[in-house]
Amino acid sequence: MMKINLILKALINSNIFVSSCALTLALSSEILLESSNINVCVFVFFACLFTYNFQRIVRIKKGDKHKRKEWTENNLHLIHSLIIIGAIISIYFFIKFNLTTQIIIIFSGFISIVYPFIIRDKPYCKIFAITSVWTISTMLLLISENNLLFNKTTALHLFYRFIFVFVITIPFDLRDLKYDKKNIKTIPTLLGFQKSKFLVFILLIIMLIISLLMYQYKYLSLNFMIGNGVTCIFTYILVSVINEKRKDLFFSLWIESLSIFYFLFLIISLSI
Numbered sequence: 573m574m575k576i577n578l579i580l581k582a583l584i585n586s587n588i589f590v591s592s593c594a595l596t597l598a599l600s601s602e603i604l605l606e607s608s609n610i611n612v613c614v615f616v617f618f619a620c621l622f623t624y625n626f627q628r629i630v631r632i633k634k635g636d637k638h639k640r641k642e643w644t645e646n647n648l649h650l651i652h653s654l655i656i657i658g659a660i661i662s663i664y665f666f667i668k669f670n671l672t673t674q675i676i677i678i679f680s681g682f683i684s685i686v687y688p689f690i691i692r693d694k695p696y697c698k699i700f701a702i703t704s705v706w707t708i709s710t711m712l713l714l715i716s717e718n719n720l721l722f723n724k725t726t727a728l729h730l731f732y733r734f735i736f737v738f739v740i741t742i743p744f745d746l747r748d749l750k751y752d753k754k755n756i757k758t759i760p761t762l763l764g765f766q767k768s769k770f771l772v773f774i775l776l777i778i779m780l781i782i783s784l785l786m787y788q789y790k791y792l793s794l795n796f797m798i799g800n801g802v803t804c805i806f807t808y809i810l811v812s813v814i815n816e817k818r819k820d821l822f823f824s825l826w827i828e829s830l831s832i833f834y835f836l837f838l839i840i841s842l843s844i
Contacts, residue, residue, distance in 0.1 A: 584824045585643045586654060587624035593831040594620040597710040597733075600835045603842070604729055604796060605711075607718045615665040616709050619677075622658025623684045625651050630688040639820055673716040680708040695757035699741050706737045725791045732782050732800070736834070739775050739807060742768055743814055743827045750816075765816065772811050776804045799841035803834045 583589040595617040602608040629651065632641055644651055666677060683691065683705055691701045711733045715726055745758040746768055760768040783800040786792035792800075807830055814822075 580825070581643070582647075584821075584828075585640045586647070586650060587621060587628070588654075589824070590624055590828055591617050591620040593828050594706065594710060596835040597706070597737075597831040598714065600831075600838055601711040601714050601729075601733070603835075603838045604792075605714060605720060605726070607714065607720055609714055609717050611665050611668055612713050612717050615662060615669075616713070618658045618661040618665075619681075619709065620658075621654055622662055623681075625655045625658065627684070627688045629655070634688070669717055670719075673713055676708060676712060676716055680705045693756060696759065696762070698756060698758060699738065699745060702741050703734055703737045707734045710737075724789075725786075728782060728786055728791055732779060732786075735775055735779055735782075736803075739772050739779070739811075740827060740830045742772055743811055744823055746814055747818070747820065747823045769811060769814065773808060776808050779804050795841040795844055796838060798844060799834075799838040802837045802841070803830075806830070806833055806837070 595613055598613050598616045602613075628640070628644055632644060666674060669677070683701055687701055691697050707730060711730055714720070715722065715730075720726060742759060745760045746765060748756075748758075749760045749765060759771065763771060780801060783792060783797045783804075787794060787797040810826055810830065
């Protein structure tokens with residue numbers, strides 16, 4: 573049990589786990605859009621690995637308080653290695669992409685690089701920056717690289733993805749509420765704990781409505797509508813049990829895993 577906890581802690585603290593979550597969300601896009609691209613998926617994983625570890629190092633060197641500061645300082649060689657590996661592989665696949673995809677990556681990459689220096693401390697910008705980059709990385713890159721037609725279907729899928737990422741990001745701001753009250757203005761610092769959870773509920777209702785409309789107008793199959801619906805319900809259950817005493821592991825494991833569960837629910841829905 574001790575070894576499992578150590579492995580789990582290492583996967584979370586090294587950002588390998590969150591990179592895997594980004595990968596599964598990209599795979600979910602392949603299912604929904606019925607189009608695949610292995611190069612995009614590999615790029616998303618390693619770009620995420622590079623970005624999150626780079627941001628971690630920057631924040632620690634700036635003297636920011638960080639829950640994983642001690643672990644990171646004790647494993648700097650690993651973190652630096654992951655940054656280098658992530659950068660090299662990301663660049664390798666970046667060169668393979670078409671010009672439009674490269675421009676999109678440069679735009680989202682710019683946001684990711686300046687995030688720990690400028691964006692993170694700007695009032696209410698943090699969540700929109702994270703949500704935008706994840707939406708671009710996990711869906712828009714596939715649309716661009718595979719030259720998919722940008723129409724109402726893809727636009728609605730992108731909108732749905734943006735709201736989903738927004739929803740699963742709010743709990744992390746809830747986790748950091750005590751610290752952010754003194755340093756960063758976020759949605760929970762504006763609305764408070766309970767109202768922020770209620771906002772999540774409203775956004776999940778909106779997601780359900782979007783899925784129903786997409787199904788009604790034949791932009792979404794019944795299977796995927798069910799998969800989306802189960803994801804919304806499961807997300808609500810997890811968010812509803814959040815309280816101020818929840819440990820970081822609950823957020824880093826269960827809330828972060830919502831991307832993985834979304835992928836699994838879509839896979840299961842295909843067999844219905």
